Amino acid sequence: MASLSLEHIYKKYPNGFEAVKDFNLEIADKEFVIFVGPSGCGKSTTLRMIAGLEEISEGTLKIDGKVVNDVEPKDRDIAMVFQNYALYPHMTVYDNMAFGLKLRKVPKDQIDKMVREAARILDLEHLLERKPKALSGGQRQRVAMGRAIVRDPKVFLMDEPLSNLDAKLRVQMRTEISKLHERLGATIIYVTHDQTEAMTLGTRIVVMKDGVVQQVDTPQTLYNAPDNLFVAGFIGSPQMNFMDAEVKKKGEDVYLKVGSHSLLLPPGKAKVLLEKGYEGKVVTAGIRPENVSDSEIMLSQYESASFESEINVYELLGAEVFLYFELEGFSMTARVDPRTTARTGDMVKFALDMEHIHLFDKETERSIV
Ligand code: ATP
Numbered sequence: 258m259a260s261l262s263l264e265h266i267y268k269k270y271p272n273g274f275e276a277v278k279d280f281n282l283e284i285a286d287k288e289f290v291i292f293v294g295p296s297g298c299g300k301s302t303t304l305r306m307i308a309g310l311e312e313i314s315e316g317t318l319k320i321d322g323k324v325v326n327d328v329e330p331k332d333r334d335i336a337m338v339f340q341n342y343a344l345y346p347h348m349t350v351y352d353n354m355a356f357g358l359k360l361r362k363v364p365k366d367q368i369d370k371m372v373r374e375a376a377r378i379l380d381l382e383h384l385l386e387r388k389p390k391a392l393s394g395g396q397r398q399r400v401a402m403g404r405a406i407v408r409d410p411k412v413f414l415m416d417e418p419l420s421n422l423d424a425k426l427r428v429q430m431r432t433e434i435s436k437l438h439e440r441l442g443a444t445i446i447y448v449t450h451d452q453t454e455a456m457t458l459g460t461r462i463v464v465m466k467d468g469v470v471q472q473v474d475t476p477q478t479l480y481n482a483p484d485n486l487f488v489a490g491f492i493g494s495p496q497m498n499f500m501d502a503e504v505k506k507k508g509e510d511v512y513l514k515v516g517s518h519s520l521l522l523p524p525g526k527a528k529v530l531l532e533k534g535y536e537g538k539v540v541t542a543g544i545r546p547e548n549v550s551d552s553e554i555m556l557s558q559y560e561s562a563s564f565e566s567e568i569n570v571y572e573l574l575g576a577e578v579f580l581y582f583e584l585e586g587f588s589m590t591a592r593v594d595p596r597t598t599a600r601t602g603d604m605v606k607f608a609l610d611m612e613h614i615h616l617f618d619k620e621t622e623r624s625i626v
Contacts, residue, residue: 516585
């Protein structure tokens with residue numbers, strides 16, 4: 258059982274660089290929280306401060322309500338799994354998992370019980386006598402997890418544990434880790450720069466950029482209601498399409514003007530834009546590739562938000578097709594039905610599902626509606 262509380266946490270390195278700025282987060286017991294963001298955004302630094310491997314420059318870290326800023330790493334009851342899982346090559350799987358317990362002078366029969374229980378959970382029972390070199394990448398990663406599990410820690414910290422695995426194994430291990438979280442009922446904090454991993458694993462995601470938390474939410478909310486332009490662009494693959502658009506009022510109707518194209522806004526979004534004083538201003542409009550369509554149904558529903566464009570690239574991925582084109586100089590991607598007849602070089606009529614358009618302030622980059 259463990260809850261964590263990070264209050265106004267800062268990390269300033271001796272060279273003066275601020276890697277983490279005013280990080281605030283409450284993590285409930287049994288939560289699976291993901292820290293995600295581009296390289297260098299401060300994810301690992303934050304995790305290492307929680308582990309006690311890095312000093313906290315400012316702020317308070319609590320585990321189960323107790324301040325642990327000055328508690329030694331070994332006394333924090335935390336286990337960390339790294340990306341280079343560094344197993345001892347000369348030891349068997351069993352000994353690799355038992356090693357930490359032996360060091361702590363845990364009685365032999367208890368070690369045996371703990372190692373076998375971890376091996377059962379991780380499906381490693383048949384591999385206990387093998388050496389690491391006789392294991393696959395995924396099996397080695399499971400042993401590394403096993404080493405953490407036998408310690409029965411309050412909190413698991415995982416720093417890109419899957420980044421050394423190939424694509425297929427990563428997907429497999431992702432499912433394993435989800436199941437593990439359920440079985441152990443443990444609190445897990447997991448660092449990755451891979452937004453797909455974040456979206457599929459976490460119950461809550463912390464998106465970071467330049468040492469600053471951008472948004473903390475469930476995967477679904479991050480996807481459907483990003484707080485700012487960065488989160489909108491970072492979460493989702495292929496990326497959300499962005500374009501500059503001027504907010505224009507004509508009679509009762511409000512349009513987004515993108516170059517020579519006028520895209521009619523639904524009344525709800527129009528109302529918010531007007532109320533917030535955006536009439537006549539340029540905003541950043543964002544729309545996900547699945548909300549750009551060449552289907553008859555969408556074209557008839559959103560005739561007032563349609564335009565024609567030449568396909569630059571047609572990409573068939575099996576269950577879906579990506580069409581790449583330009584709209585007034587802005588690069589666009591449409592994710593369409595594979596039965597589409599559109600091909601590279603064709604002029605195609607597209608409609609935007611305007612109920613799903615996101616609008617951001619050009620200066621602050623914050624979401625307007
Ligand atoms: P990655 O995904 O590449 O591991 P990250 O988000 O985990 O990135 P951190 O490792 O937390 O990033 O690093 C955050 C920033 O702090 C980076 O810009 C890094 O260069 C800087 N940094 C890390 N360690 C030190 C140090 N000892 N001294 C000065 N700056 C450091």
